Amino acid sequence: MCSFIVTNKPIESLEIINRYSKLRGPDYTNSITVNEYNIIHNLLSLTGEFTKQPFIKDNVAIVFNGEIYNYKSFGNYTTDGECIIDVYKKYGIEFASKLDGEFAVLILDFNKNLALISTDTFATKPVWYSLEGNYLSCTSYRSSTVLNNFKNVVKVKANTTVIIDLNKKSVINTFYNYEFNLNQYKESYSDWVVAFENAIYKRVYHSTNQKLFLGLSSGYDSGAIACALNNLNVDFKAYTIKGSEDLNTILERKKLIKNHEIIEMRISQYNEHLINLKNNIEEFYDDKINYKICNDKASVGLSVICDKAKGESRKIYFSGQGVDEIISDYGMLGTKIYNHSCFGGLFPKQLESIFPWLNFYEGNQKMYISKEEHVAGMYGIETRYPFLDKDVVQEFLNLTQELKNKNYKSVLHDYLTKHNFPFLVNRKIGFQANVNLI
Numbered sequence: 001m002c003s004f005i006v007t008n009k010p011i012e013s014l015e016i017i018n019r020y021s022k023l024r025g026p027d028y029t030n031s032i033t034v035n036e037y038n039i040i041h042n043l044l045s046l047t048g049e050f051t052k053q054p055f056i057k058d059n060v061a062i063v064f065n066g067e068i069y070n071y072k073s074f075g076n077y078t079t080d081g082e083c084i085i086d087v088y089k090k091y092g093i094e095f096a097s098k099l100d101g102e103f104a105v106l107i108l109d110f111n112k113n114l115a116l117i118s119t120d121t122f123a124t125k126p127v128w129y130s131l132e133g134n135y136l137s138c139t140s141y142r143s144s145t146v147l148n149n150f151k152n153v154v155k156v157k158a159n160t161t162v163i164i165d166l167n168k169k170s171v172i173n174t175f176y177n178y179e180f181n182l183n184q185y186k187e188s189y190s191d192w193v194v195a196f197e198n199a200i201y202k203r204v205y206h207s208t209n210q211k212l213f214l215g216l217s218s219g220y221d222s223g224a225i226a227c228a229l230n231n232l233n234v235d236f237k238a239y240t241i242k243g244s245e246d247l248n249t250i251l252e253r254k255k256l257i258k259n260h261e262i263i264e265m266r267i268s269q270y271n272e273h274l275i276n277l278k279n280n281i282e283e284f285y286d287d288k289i290n291y292k293i294c295n296d297k298a299s300v301g302l303s304v305i306c307d308k309a310k311g312e313s314r315k316i317y318f319s320g321q322g323v324d325e326i327i328s329d330y331g332m333l334g335t336k337i338y339n340h341s342c343f344g345g346l347f348p349k350q351l352e353s354i355f356p357w358l359n360f361y362e363g364n365q366k367m368y369i370s371k372e373e374h375v376a377g378m379y380g381i382e383t384r385y386p387f388l389d390k391d392v393v394q395e396f397l398n399l400t401q402e403l404k405n406k407n408y409k410s411v412l413h414d415y416l417t418k419h420n421f422p423f424l425v426n427r428k429i430g431f432q433a434n435v436n437l438i
Contacts, residue, residue, distance in 0.1 A: 001025070003140035004053070004063040006106055009148060014040065017147040020282040021140050024065070026380040028052065034061050035110050037136075044380055046139035046210055046315060049189075051079045051254040060085050065140055066103030066125040067384070069202045069386050080206075088116075096120075096177040102385060104156070106138050108166070121178055121390040122322065122361065123158035124286055124369055124383070130154065131169045141282050155286075156362040159417035178390055181349040184400050189414050193249040193393040196415070199389035200228045203318065211314040212236040215305045216251035216260065218424055220412040221320030225386060226257060227421040229318075237314065239305045241265055254421040265304060273303040281374045284367060291367045293350045299375050306379040315381055320373050323409060325359040327396060332408045347404040351397065 011017060014031065018040060022029065025042025030052045032039055041053035041063050054061045068080035068410065077083050080101070088095040088107055096118035104127035108117040116130055117138055129138040130150035137145040137153075138336035145153045156162055163173040186192075204212060212229075216222045216238035229236050237259040240250050254260045277294050284293050293299045306317065324330050330338045331345025342357040359365050369385075376383045386392065396404070396411060407413040408425075416423045 001044045001377060001380065002053070002065045003042045003377075004065060004106065005139045005144045006037060006063060006108070007135065007137040007139075007148060008037045009135040009137060009147060009150075011038055018042070019143070020280075020377075021070075021144055023280065023380060024140065024377040027352075034108070034427060037061075037108060039063060040428050044313075044382060046313070046382060051081065053081060054079055055085055057085045058089075060088070060107060061108045062088075062104040062109070064103055065119070065127070066101055067203075067382070068099050068101040068103060068242050069204055069206050070100040093161065093163060094177075095172070098292075098391075102388075105141065110166075113166040115166055117156050117163055117164070118161040118177060119156050121159045121367065122369065122385070122388045123156065123160075124373070124385050124388060126373055127156045128153050128369065129156065129162065129164075130163065131171070133252075134169060136164065136166070136169055137341055140280070142185075142285055143282050158366070171299055180355070180394060180397055182355055182397060184347075184349075184351055184398060184404070186395070186398045187400055187403065189399070189403065189411055192392070192399065192411050193415060195389065195391040195395040196224075196386065196411075197228055197232065199386040199392050200225065200234075200318075201232060202385055203316075203384040204229070204232070204234050210316050211309075211312065212316045212318060213305070213309045213314045214238055214320075215302065215320040216240045216250075216253065218246040218253070218411045220416065220423055221323040221387070223253065223421060223423045224412045224415055225318050225320060226253065227416060227419050228386075230256060230421075233418065235259075236318075237261065237309070237312070239263060239308060241301045241304065246261050247425055249422050249424055256421065261308070263308070264306065265301075269304065270300055273300050273307070277303055277375065277378070280378045284370045284374070286366065289363070289367055293374055296371060299371055302372070302375045303378070306376055306381050310379045310381060317376050317381050319383050320387060321368055321372055321385050322365065322393075323412065325363075325365040325368075326387070326393060327411060328409045329357065329359065330364070333354070345408070347401050355397075396427045 003024040010409035025044045027045045028043040030041050039054050052064045062084050071080040071083040074083040103120050104125040105118045128142045130145050130153045137150050139145045165172050241263045329345040334344040334346035336344045344345040372383050
């Protein structure tokens with residue numbers, strides 16, 4: 001969880017345009033000028049040695065936000081971001097397809113007069129850009145560009161690389177980094193389980209000295225993460241906001257989790273966190289989606305949990321984001337649980353006929369990732385998304401139609417059942433911060 005601001009336009013007030021971004025990277029802010037480009041990077045130090053950004057080599061500069069889990073496969077690097085320039089030099093514009101992680105990357109190649117902006121498969125880390133006249137702006141938060149007097153600001157889409165001509169200040173190419181295989185042929189959940197536990201493993205051991213936590217509901221998604229962490233003997237803490245959760249399930253889970261805190265929220269606490277959110281987060285922006293982070297009770301719940309975790313020096317949050325959007329489609333075997341379900345969660349014989357459905361990359365996926373990033377980012381906490389690991393998603397897509405449709409959230413149903421981890425069968429409980437009026 002870091003942030004950056006890069007522009008060749010004069011900055012009137014760094015303090016103003018860096019207001020929200022700075023919270024994402026509280027450990028160090030570096031501000032330098034490279035070939036007339038102002039590069040500001042806010043660091044949250046999690047892995048390796050304390051390393052400032054940008055990385056600069058052979059007249060190429062990069063900044064990035066997030067984590068690269070496979071960086072050691074490219075060479076002997078002390079920290080993950082160091083590999084990106086070498087990967088780019090070896091693979092060219094397709095460099096992002098070689099990176100396994102959760103990231104937003106900006107490369108300034110002054111040799112070729114190109115800028116490349118790349119997101120991971122689901123754009124879990126935000127990045128925006130604007131081109132106006134002779135000026136370029138690329139920032140982690142939209143506000144950093146808007147407050148520097150750019151008007152037309154674009155969010156880089158998921159799974160995308162945008163290539164910009166630095167001389168003409170124009171986009172010359174845009175393409176997907178990864179192409180999913182839509183062949184539904186796997187007749188066992190076993191490969192999905194391997195991919196899922198590997199996604200958990202690498203997100204744990206990429207930061208061996210950091211404390212982990214998650215918000216635990218009585219449902220499938222966070223339950224599967226907690227179950228996997230238990231199976232891997234990982235030390236973590238779970239927080240549950242009592243609210244609308246099924247208490248019997250929560251108490252059964254508490255017996256299995258070494259460090260689990262159940263929170264009863266008071267109305268005064270709820271209001272305090274709501275005010276804090278309104279004052280310290282950048283709101284979600286999309287001209288097609290009517291959603292406000294501060295109007296979502298789940299945002300307040302996440303704020304309470306992150307606040308407690310930060311007070312206990314926990315910096316890495318495991319999110320269950322992506323299950324509702326990909327594995328269940330907010331539906332149950334053909335019945336829509338919510339109106340924003342695209343096909344009722346009943347997968348067809350020809351996956352190509354619906355792929356990519358709206359919520360796969362956009363819609364609620366985009367909306368709720370922003371919520372997770374902006375709220376956790378306010379506390380300088382890194383959010384990691386095991387269900388949005390591209391291998392996990394790929395293994396799910398490759399399952400036969402019958403296995404996908406066998407049960408509600410079929411892969412999680414099978415995983416939790418086999419490990420005797422308690423969950424509410426065929427129930428969807430949305431996480432939110434209900435309060436006790438005390």
